[in-house]
Amino acid sequence: MLTIKQLRDDREAAIRRLAKKGVDAASVIDKIEELDDRRKAIQHELDESLAQQNQAAKQIGALMGQGRREEAEAKKAEVAALKERSNALNAEFKEVSDALQAAIVTLPNFPADIVPEGKTAEDNLVVKLVEDHRTLPDNALPHWELARKYDLIDFDLGVKLTGAGFPVYKGKGARLQRALINFFLEHNTRAGYLEIEPPIMVNEASGFGTGQLPDKEGQMYHATVDNFYLVPTAEVPVTNIYRDVILDEKDFPIKMTAYTPCFRREAGSYGKDVRGLNRLHQFDKVEIVQLSLPEKSYEALDGMVAHVEKLVQALELPYRILRLCGGDMSFTSALTYDFEVYSKAQKRWLEVSSVSNFESFQANRLKLRYKDANKKTQLAHTLNGSSLALPRIVAALLENNQTPEGIRIPEALIPFTGFDLIK
Template sequence: MLTIKQITENTEAVLRGLEKKHFKNAKETIDQVIALNNKRRSTQNELDKNLAEVNSLSRTIGQLMKEGRKEEAETARARVAELKEGNKELDAAMTQAATDMQNVLYTIPNIPYDSVPEGVGAEDNVVEKMGGMETELPKDALPHWELAKKYDLIDFDLGVKITGAGFPVYKGKGAQLQRALINFFLDEARKSGYTEIMPPTVVNAASGYGTGQLPDKEGQMYHCEVDDLYLIPTAEVPVTNIYRDVILEEKQLPIMNCAYTQCFRREAGSYGKDVRGLNRLHEFSKVELVRIDKPEHSKQSHQEMLDHVEGLLQKLELPYRILRLCGGDMSFTAALCFDFEVYSEAQKRWLEVSSVSNFDTYQANRLKCRYRNAEKKTELCHTLNGSALALPRIVAALLENNQTPEGIRIPKALVPYCGFDMID
């Protein structure tokens, strides 16, 4: 959430940033926030003035009674009663203005950094780097959903029977490959200094608001209405919320956490060839990285996370590219985001497998996640997160890009985790 200081002291810069993110009615929305803030402040000032008068009058009433000036004392008492009654209305008005302002602030996206390119959608993203191994497949190469059927790795029809479309059942070596990837990603994160967390996969509304999924993505989250709980779309939500309403010491930063969870997304409105097989699921496995850092170090933290994800893709021997997302294609909460995509040789298309984002103070302001600096003053932290990695499209690319006439080859880095080097 943007801070009031950002909005009131850098209004034009905020408006330019919102324009880069293609946020509609930016001027009207920012004007509304400023008007509500002015109302809140003016009401607070009037309330403070009245409270000061109440305190002053209360001190004089006793003195007036001692001096026998009963009539003046009664007049003072009447004035105190009048002020107290008025203060109830002022307090209610101030609380309402603050609540209304907060609700409007929740609807405003984060401001992108200057390094974010202009653009409306995916076609305007900038390719920063390409890498990985080129693949040459047999002429009769199959997409992963056909390979999964051929080698009895994943049963999509059985998932439909048990739950519905988008909930596949992994079997045999398919299940082993999933578990191998999870353990590989977690071990690599641990080697890089991340502390593993095993969080709940359902969260309350406060957690959803804390990281910005609510109210922006409410329609895309599975909601358990009876208990008012939400199935998580990513481990970012529960792990980052560990630090909600927390004041950290500077020496604790950066905090580095990783977590494996199942993730749940409604993916409402998704259809067509891009949703076949593992390309777009309602439930999937993911290992997530989360960092909490001080502002001056978050740029370095972001780069270290990018290097970590790139290293994973290199070890998996997959062709990949890194995209710097344009303003119109970034998430609601991100100030800077890079996507990693792997190339599916059989499908002849790029598949997104990770987004690594710096949120600046946006999430921290919602979370009230702060740290105490060397001068003992509290400041908002920066929060960062990235997938390392999301499994479905990694599995799709591994199956498709490593198919041979003899079977599907397993990358060397995964063999110790799988216990086999070929699916045949």
């Protein structure tokens, strides 16, 4: 959530920066300024009323002590009127504050200065490309056919048990899933990330804290009886560990990693690009999260990008790194790098990771703060990244490593799978 100070310090700059994300914010900022001015005016009147009440209370005591009962009763009536006015002002203050909050949360985060202009994925900037010159057999198959051929994943059984987008992994397919999760967690913990095993359901406050609510409410599975949400990513519970926490400068950086199943309704997703593992309602993902001092958060982002790149390289997959344009970024992000691996059988790029710096946007919603060297309270910065999302990694591994003898397992993964070939 943006702060009022960010919006009011340079109104035109705020409008210009939000326009990069495709948002015409002028009217919303006008409303925010109007509500903020009214809130301040109400607070000023409330402070004056309280001061008058305190002064009158002292006068009443003095008048009663002097036996001037009639004047004291008149003062009591004055105090009663002031209290009645204060009650009305308090009610208006809450109404205005709620309206102000509702207006602010509709605005996305400011994009960083280096975010490219653009509206769609076609406008994203490729910052690195690593190709693979291996050739596939002439009869190369897409992963959904390989999964059937080697009895690794049963999509039809998933439909029977739940519905489309909920696959059942079997045999070496299930072992490959488990191996990848352990592989990612092992590398993350070696890099200094503390492993967390969080709940996979969160409350409304947690969804709001990381920006999924109210922006992505329609994309989350909602357990309405208890008002809990199934997590769309481990980012939500892990970052919320520090909701309403005040840290010290020496506590940073805080680095955490977690594996969770993830649940996304993916409403409106149809067509050939959602076939097989390309887009699921339930999938496994390992996440990395960092809390950082503001002046070090972009250094931390670079480190996270380099870490994810090492994972993709270890899996011997062709990949590219994109800096997302303003129109393709998430609501909460200030700067995002996407990792895509190339699927040779499908002849298309598959997104497997987003690594983002949210600056203070999430921290403001979370009330995640720290005391600086001068004991002044400041907002921290938050970052997160997929490290990695499994479905499209599995799709690319199956497709890119198919041989006449079977599907080859990358060398770095063999200690985790216990086998080097699926045949």
